[in-house]
Amino acid sequence: MPGYYDLKKNAQGQYHFTLKAGNHEVILSSEMYASKQGAENGIDSCRTNSPHDNRYDRLTAANNKPYFVLKAGNGEVIGTSEMYSSAQARDNGIDSCKTNGQGPTHDNT
Numbered sequence: 001m002p003g004y005y006d007l008k009k010n011a012q013g014q015y016h017f018t019l020k021a022g023n024h025e026v027i028l029s030s031e032m033y034a035s036k037q038g039a040e041n042g043i044d045s046c047r048t049n050s051p052h053d054n055r056y057d058r059l060t061a062a063n064n065k066p067y068f069v070l071k072a073g074n075g076e077v078i079g080t081s082e083m084y085s086s087a088q089a090r091d092n093g094i095d096s097c098k099t100n101g102q103g104p105t106h107d108n109t
Contacts, residue, residue: 018030
């Protein structure tokens with residue numbers, strides 16, 4: 001099963017998306033958007049930028065857990081990954097983001 005974007009609306013009326021692998025594991029989570037159109041634009045940006053390795057910042061959190069952020073061409077953060085157990089696991093997450101980033105949107109708003 002291919003990956004997909006899970007678009008949701010929270011109780012406060014804000015929208016966000018997660019990119020999920022075919023096994024439904026979260027790969028990337030977006031910020032909150034005030035409008036559905038904003039979130040849909042974020043998904044489009046993720047589709048555009050996810051194939052490009054230079055759009056990923058490989059980072060380490062204060063607790064020494066590796067993670068990554070995906071950025072647009074203008075440097076704006078599109079989404080943030082989960083925390084990983086190792087740099088290799090993080091790099092596998094980036095590969096998964098590249099592979100699944102072209103998936104369809106499941107609108108659950």
